[in-house]
Amino acid sequence: MPNGIKLLTGNAHKRLAVKVSEHSNIPLTDVTVTKFSDEEISVQINENVRGCDVFVIQPTCYPVNHNIMELLLIIDALKRASASRITAVIPYYGYARQDRKVQPRVPISSKLVADLLTAAGTNRVITIDLHAAQIQGFFNIPVDHLYAAPVLYDYIKKSSFHDLVIVSPDAGGVERARSFAKRLDASLAIIDKRREAANVSKVMHVIGNVKDRDVIILDDMIDTAGTITQAAQALHDNGARKVCAACSHGVLSGPAIDRINNSVLEEVISTDTIPLEDKAAACSKLTVLSISRLLAEAIKRIHEESSVSSLFD
Numbered sequence: 001m002p003n004g005i006k007l008l009t010g011n012a013h014k015r016l017a018v019k020v021s022e023h024s025n026i027p028l029t030d031v032t033v034t035k036f037s038d039e040e041i042s043v044q045i046n047e048n049v050r051g052c053d054v055f056v057i058q059p060t061c062y063p064v065n066h067n068i069m070e071l072l073l074i075i076d077a078l079k080r081a082s083a084s085r086i087t088a089v090i091p092y093y094g095y096a097r098q099d100r101k102v103q104p105r106v107p108i109s110s111k112l113v114a115d116l117l118t119a120a121g122t123n124r125v126i127t128i129d130l131h132a133a134q135i136q137g138f139f140n141i142p143v144d145h146l147y148a149a150p151v152l153y154d155y156i157k158k159s160s161f162h163d164l165v166i167v168s169p170d171a172g173g174v175e176r177a178r179s180f181a182k183r184l185d186a187s188l189a190i191i192d193k194r195r196e197a198a199n200v201s202k203v204m205h206v207i208g209n210v211k212d213r214d215v216i217i218l219d220d221m222i223d224t225a226g227t228i229t230q231a232a233q234a235l236h237d238n239g240a241r242k243v244c245a246a247c248s249h250g251v252l253s254g255p256a257i258d259r260i261n262n263s264v265l266e267e268v269i270s271t272d273t274i275p276l277e278d279k280a281a282a283c284s285k286l287t288v289l290s291i292s293r294l295l296a297e298a299i300k301r302i303h304e305e306s307s308v309s310s311l312f313d
Helices: 014-024 064-080 109-120 133-138 149-158 171-184 226-237 256-261 277-282 292-303
Strands: 005-009 031-035 041-045 053-057 085-090 124-128 143-146 164-168 187-197 200-207 214-222 242-250 267-271 286-289
Touching: 005 014, 005 292, 014 053, 014 292, 031 064, 041 064, 053 064, 053 292, 064 085, 064 109, 085 292, 109 133, 124 292, 133 143, 143 292, 149 171, 149 242, 149 267, 149 286, 164 171, 171 187, 171 214, 187 226, 200 226, 214 226, 214 267, 226 242, 226 256, 256 277, 277 286
Parallel strands: 005 053, 053 085, 085 124, 124 143, 164 187, 164 214, 214 242, 242 267, 267 286
Antiparallel strands: 031 041, 187 200
């Protein structure tokens, strides 16, 4: 067992790190992360971490490459400062969508990121709702794959949804939607779509009965919101009474906010694995739930070498 526990954060999502610190009663370790004029990153750990069990909170969200590099440098600094164990807490794992070769002569980017994290000195990874669960196998170190579902369940159960239908926006998300629907005692529907190109999709039709029902489109992430808003329109056209969306990761890049504001969606629910303060200010339909308590409990259990999976029983 390491001598003590330390909690660190880079610049990617300090607000989340502060919340995790409050829930876990672990103060944030003082770290200086700055940039030179050419954008080169400089890191210094300002406290003794020798022999400690260190957790670094850093989602690899926008700006993705900068945040990944910042995380790698923090990990390297901790390794050279003789930390006993280094756990990278990555609520949102960037490059997760590039998990296989879909065309000739393309990289498997999520595997490369896994290799970089391991080479830097990471001993363990905590992440939430990977885009593809098999990415865990890209690591030769332990990966604790957490789920945001309990946070979403609690909110939805307390909300005024009637005759609820959980909708998968594509065939790949059916297992996730089915499990979610079962927990909520709701029905299941599927959107049949065809993707024309990256970030571009075309909704074809709805499989399942949504007429005069409240529906929630469930996905792991919402990026440009093209899929979600087209799915919402298809559900509305098929007689859905109330159309909402829920996701673990609100990437919300490019035209996402405008699309949501101009869509038939009544509410978009996301957790705060990615900073969403500015997006929430620009979109009254966006509801942000915090996963800080879940992360704090997972960190505590890992440090104490107790069960993490029982969090989701």
